[in-house]
Amino acid sequence: MKQLTNICAGIGSAVLLLGKSIGHAPTLLRQWPRFIEQCYLIGYTTLPIVAILSFFIGSVLALQAGYSMQSFGAKEFIGSLVGLSMARELGPVMVAILVAGRVGSAITAELASMKVYQEIDALETMNIPPSRILVLPRLAAVLVMMPVLTIIGDLVGWLGGAIVSKYTPFIALEPEKYFETLRRFMKFKDVLNGLEKAEVFGFFVVLVCCSIGLETRGGPREIGASVTRAVVVSLILILVLDYFVTKILI
Amino acid sequence: MTSDSSTRSPFSEAQTPAVSVNIEGLSKNFGDLVVLRDITLKVESGEIFVLMGPSGSGKSVLLKHIVGLEQPTAGRVLVDNRDATDPATREQVRMALVFQAGALFNSLSVYDNLALYPRENRLASEDGIQEKVMRALQILSLEGKAQKFPSELSGGMKKRVAIARALVMEPQLMMYDEPTSELDPIMSATISEIIATLKDEYHVTTIVVSHDRDLALNIADRVGILMGGKLAAIAPPAELRASTDPRIQDFLNPRIDLKNPRFKHLET
Numbered sequence: 001m002k003q004l005t006n007i008c009a010g011i012g013s014a015v016l017l018l019g020k021s022i023g024h025a026p027t028l029l030r031q032w033p034r035f036i037e038q039c040y041l042i043g044y045t046t047l048p049i050v051a052i053l054s055f056f057i058g059s060v061l062a063l064q065a066g067y068s069m070q071s072f073g074a075k076e077f078i079g080s081l082v083g084l085s086m087a088r089e090l091g092p093v094m095v096a097i098l099v100a101g102r103v104g105s106a107i108t109a110e111l112a113s114m115k116v117y118q119e120i121d122a123l124e125t126m127n128i129p130p131s132r133i134l135v136l137p138r139l140a141a142v143l144v145m146m147p148v149l150t151i152i153g154d155l156v157g158w159l160g161g162a163i164v165s166k167y168t169p170f171i172a173l174e175p176e177k178y179f180e181t182l183r184r185f186m187k188f189k190d191v192l193n194g195l196e197k198a199e200v201f202g203f204f205v206v207l208v209c210c211s212i213g214l215e216t217r218g219g220p221r222e223i224g225a226s227v228t229r230a231v232v233v234s235l236i237l238i239l240v241l242d243y244f245v246t247k248i249l250i
Numbered sequence: 251m252t253s254d255s256s257t258r259s260p261f262s263e264a265q266t267p268a269v270s271v272n273i274e275g276l277s278k279n280f281g282d283l284v285v286l287r288d289i290t291l292k293v294e295s296g297e298i299f300v301l302m303g304p305s306g307s308g309k310s311v312l313l314k315h316i317v318g319l320e321q322p323t324a325g326r327v328l329v330d331n332r333d334a335t336d337p338a339t340r341e342q343v344r345m346a347l348v349f350q351a352g353a354l355f356n357s358l359s360v361y362d363n364l365a366l367y368p369r370e371n372r373l374a375s376e377d378g379i380q381e382k383v384m385r386a387l388q389i390l391s392l393e394g395k396a397q398k399f400p401s402e403l404s405g406g407m408k409k410r411v412a413i414a415r416a417l418v419m420e421p422q423l424m425m426y427d428e429p430t431s432e433l434d435p436i437m438s439a440t441i442s443e444i445i446a447t448l449k450d451e452y453h454v455t456t457i458v459v460s461h462d463r464d465l466a467l468n469i470a471d472r473v474g475i476l477m478g479g480k481l482a483a484i485a486p487p488a489e490l491r492a493s494t495d496p497r498i499q500d501f502l503n504p505r506i507d508l509k510n511p512r513f514k515h516l517e518t
Contacts, residue, residue: 118350119353119354119356121319121347121353122347122349122353122355124319125317125319125345125346125347126371127341127367127370127371128366128371133370
């Protein structure tokens with residue numbers, strides 16, 4: 001029962017925080033430097049790990065597809081399989097998971113630490129709503145950076161698949177053939193759906209991480225507990241949202 | 251000239267009415283834990299009121315109610331006759347709270363910590379903000395520290411920066427939460443002098459929560475003693491020193507008794 005009450009309280013806090021942050025949306029223009037800083041932290045610093053993971057996910061997909069398809073002579077379709085899997089599912093989900101682990105945890109740690117050391121209270125006594133200067137720039141930045149990260153993840157994943165397809169002896173598929181089937185079976189809508197999913201995942205991950213950080217009570221030990229909770233909740237949320245968003249988009 | 255009932259700005263000749271604080275039947279529970287029980291007191295405009303009491307007696311919680319960071323379980327707090335829980339009160343009455351650990355923003359320089367309030371609330375141009383910040387730093391003898399970060403400052407300097415940050419708000423009501431904790435006796439005396447000087451020069455209503463007996467008895471106009479969530483006494487320092495109440499005397503002049511140590515009789 002207490003767990004259920006805590007979950008409801010958490011959802012309530014996140015919804016209230018979202019409402020307050022949206023209410024401050026007109027101030028976003030004059031918070032331009034904060035927005036740019038968050039774009040840098042969410043986008044630029046996450047880019048290398050997105051590229052590395054995407055490359056290997058694309059590679060593994062091609063490898064598995066080549067291994068399974070060689071027996072019935074369909075290996076020329078590896079391009080379409082890797083392309084569609086990356087664009088529609090693996091790209092957005094993987095980027096969201098990386099953002100949750102790398103950016104979300106850092107957001108929660110920073111806000112929880114500010115809460116524990118009374119910096120949030122200090123902001124409130126100065127009539128500066130934390131939702132305005134700490135949450136709104138992060139939400140706006142993640143909305144801008146998620147599609148960028150996902151597109152780059154998709155492209156690098158496709159490239160990884162192409163390289164593995166060419167240099168693996170039992171596949172030996174020329175890149176021209178790989179990209180030809182990728183283009184033939186993929187529509188712009190597939191990429192767009194992936195980007196829409198990434199937007200939803202990123203937005204809710206940052207919202208949840210901000211909310212859990214700002215709700216932290218107690219001492220330094222609770223900062224660690226909040227970070228763990230934020231990452232776990234974010235991961236669950238990504239997979240739950242993935243099901244529902246996919247259902248809506250299909 | 252400052253009239254008796256007006257608070258003067260440290261940065262201009264502007265005067266605003268000094269504010270009083272009325273606490274009426276305030277009680278606060280956290281779950282089953284009763285922290286404050288039916289507290290009633292009035293802090294007069296322009297006075298220094300020091301709230302003392304043993305650790306865990308609810309002093310800081312009371313302060314948070316005045317600044318509107320906590321909601322009362324029962325009763326109410328009025329700042330300048332406005333409900334402290336109403337967010338509009340913080341816009342109408344300039345209240346500043348100096349937190350125990352300073353609560354400085356570690357990612358900002360000293361200058362930006364001080365500039366945050368006027369900048370975010372768009373109260374002055376960048377030139378005006380610079381003038382205010384440098385004046386506040388000058389009042390607290392911190393001119394050379396503007397570009398330092400909080401992590402580069404000593405404990406005493408952090409407290410002074412926190413006071414300077416509060417001063418930039420041109421407060422009508424200034425509150426200090428344990429301003430001399432973790433400081434050496436000389437720095438504690440310095441902070442006490444700063445609190446008294448700011449009150450004398452700018453006629454700011456001042457509430458200090460402290461364990462520091464020297465601070466309370468030297469600079470307070472009145473002292474309140476909170477014990478077990480209840481007000482045990484409110485009196486000027488001289489009256490308090492002369493009190494015959496054994497609890498007050500034990501709190502103000504605790505004797506170290508090695509034959510019958512107190513910790514053996516503490517409630518668990």
